[in-house]
Amino acid sequence: MINEQSPFFFTQDYQVRYSEMDYKKALKPSALFNFLQDVATNAANKGHFGYYEVTERNLAWFLLKYHMEFSNYPVDIKDLFIKTEARGYNKLFAHRDFELYNENKELVGRVLSYWSLVNVNDRSMLAPQTVFTQFEKVEKREDDMFFKKVHEPERIDYTEEFKIRFDDIDVNQHVNNANYIVWAFETLPKEFKDTHKIKTLDMVFKKEIKFGNTVVSEAQIDDNLAKIVVKNKNTNDELCALNVEFV
Missing domain, CATH: 3.10.129.10 (Hotdog Thioesterase)
Structure with missing residues (x-):
């Protein structure tokens, strides 16, 4: 804690x-x-x-x-x-x-x-x-959480495309990370989201993206687990990947 x-x-x-x-x-x-x-x-x-x-x-x-x-x-x-x-x-x-x-x-x-x-x-x-010399090495605690390996979809059950808007750009001149989760969750069907809520989420941010590009979000759902990857459609570079366990 x-x-x-x-x-x-x-x-x-x-x-x-x-x-x-x-x-x-x-x-x-x-x-x-x-x-x-x-x-x-x-x-x-x-x-x-x-x-x-x-x-x-x-x-x-x-x-x-x-x-x-x-x-x-x-x-x-x-x-x-x-x-x-x-x-x-x-x-x-x-x-x-x-x-x-x-x-x-x-x-x-x-x-x-x-x-x-x-x-x-x-x-x-x-x-x-x-x-920043005030940083010290992390000391482990008994109740520490751990990152889980993020597995990418093996098949594409759902896919959506999104155009990068000017409003998506933050002070670092690339898309704010809150937009990535929007693209990921928009890909999941409404019927699934209607009956589920998040239990765990693991997400890896891989690359930034800037104004003028298009992203494609691809998702696979097996029972209560969603595997999602978001890519730059123009270059096919992966922007982020996430696994979400629902209840």
Whole structure:
């Protein structure tokens, strides 16, 4: 669990708006991704390794992986309380944990994430601890979560295409990662989403994409498991892959 005594502990509360829920009042995955990114940004700024510290060095933080576990995926909640802790570095990656609580302060989900520090000029990766000396090596805890291997679809059951809009582009001049989950979930049939909610999610971000391209999302569903890959249609490069277990 998160150590609230850590100097890298941070918490933020959100009032969940109707626009951030689907018609069943479940929290939209894209809204959750935006909340997590917002909390991570604010926590990094507080820890003096955030947006301004990296941009002045021509660097940027890039999200690499998510692992999410939900004991009860947020549905019909008015407030979401998010705790986060930057755990430190593991080789070339920065490790950040999140915990999600409902308005009754009940733990409803946990998230593990890996981030890379990238030189925006040549796209080379830097070890975070060589730039920000406050980073220490990650120490394992008994209840740590782990990333699962993401398996790509062996067949294509469902597919959708999406044109990159100007509105999709973020401050790093590429598509924000919250859009990737939109493309992935839009590919799943409504009938399936009507009767299922997320239990676990593992997602790997592989490449960025910019304005003017088209993406194609391909999905396979076997029982309660969805395997999804999102590609750049223009180059066939894989942008992300994810496995989602539903209940």
